[in-house]
Amino acid sequence: MKLHVLSSGSSGNSYCAETDTDMFFVDIGVSTANVKKYLGSAAAGKTISLFVTHEHVDHIKGITPFINAFRPKIYTSAGTAEYLARMRNVPRELLFPLATDVYYNMDSFAITPFNVSHDAEEPFGCKLMTSCGNIGFLTDIGCVTQEQLTYMEDVDVLVLEANHDEHLLKKSRYPQDLKKRIASHKGHLSNNAAAAVVTALHGGRLNHCLFAHVSEENNDYRILEELGIFCKEQFGVNISVLRQKNYTSYEVFQTVRGGSCV
Numbered sequence: 001m002k003l004h005v006l007s008s009g010s011s012g013n014s015y016c017a018e019t020d021t022d023m024f025f026v027d028i029g030v031s032t033a034n035v036k037k038y039l040g041s042a043a044a045g046k047t048i049s050l051f052v053t054h055e056h057v058d059h060i061k062g063i064t065p066f067i068n069a070f071r072p073k074i075y076t077s078a079g080t081a082e083y084l085a086r087m088r089n090v091p092r093e094l095l096f097p098l099a100t101d102v103y104y105n106m107d108s109f110a111i112t113p114f115n116v117s118h119d120a121e122e123p124f125g126c127k128l129m130t131s132c133g134n135i136g137f138l139t140d141i142g143c144v145t146q147e148q149l150t151y152m153e154d155v156d157v158l159v160l161e162a163n164h165d166e167h168l169l170k171k172s173r174y175p176q177d178l179k180k181r182i183a184s185h186k187g188h189l190s191n192n193a194a195a196a197v198v199t200a201l202h203g204g205r206l207n208h209c210l211f212a213h214v215s216e217e218n219n220d221y222r223i224l225e226e227l228g229i230f231c232k233e234q235f236g237v238n239i240s241v242l243r244q245k246n247y248t249s250y251e252v253f254q255t256v257r258g259g260s261c262v
Contacts, residue, residue: 013058019109020108022109027050067094071094076095076097081096082121100124117143120140161188168219191223214242
């Protein structure tokens with residue numbers, strides 16, 4: 001079981017969970033050329049699916065060539081599906097709108113989507129489940145609720161937004177209205193908010209947390225690395241800090257499950 005991070009940040013977001021038979025993408029804000037560069041040989045003969053969290057360009061800008069190359073089933077909210085059909089000409093026969101808080105079984109994956117607070121049409125987060133373990137996705141979210149934390153209680157790996165440092169955001173060159181949007185309950189999670197999520201989930205199954213969607217203007221990788229050391233020392237949670245435009249692949253359940261599925 002692998003988790004591929006093709007890109008994470010304002011320049012583009014895309015993740016891919018891979019099993020022996022399937023590749024399940026979460027967002028496609030990267031070029032198909034890069035998908036083929038990093039995953040081309042691994043994708044041969046596998047079922048390709050795509051989950052779209054919301055319609056912002058850094059999450060869907062590669063969707064048309066991706067569809068042309070792989071013809072995936074596309075899972076998303078009803079609101080996002082309608083946007084993709086009307087504004088991006090995505091064929092409706094490829095779109096499969098999901099309801100929130102429902103367990104869906106899809107080949108070697110299962111997924112439960114849930115609403116998140118973000119300034120988009122109908123944004124979703126999700127929990128992706130396999131026989132090896134569970135991965136949570138909490139990005140592009142202005143605040144985290146107790147209900148969402150409950151969904152994350154049994155995840156082994158969490159992709160968690162740590163977008164900005166609150167002090168750096170206040171001092172940044174961004175216009176004031178953009179700063180307010182980012183810091184709002186429909187904006188993006190701060191480092192402190194991300195740390196609070198890790199704090200709330202420690203002691204459960206969480207083993208590895210990936211700090212994602214990091215702003216290069218309003219954050220500092222050194223701050224996040226120090227925060228990662230703190231989380232490891234205090235809570236026993238391994239932290240990785242994702243860089244923009246960097247491809248990384250994780251054998252996500254090799255450590256959690258000793259290399260075998262249960």
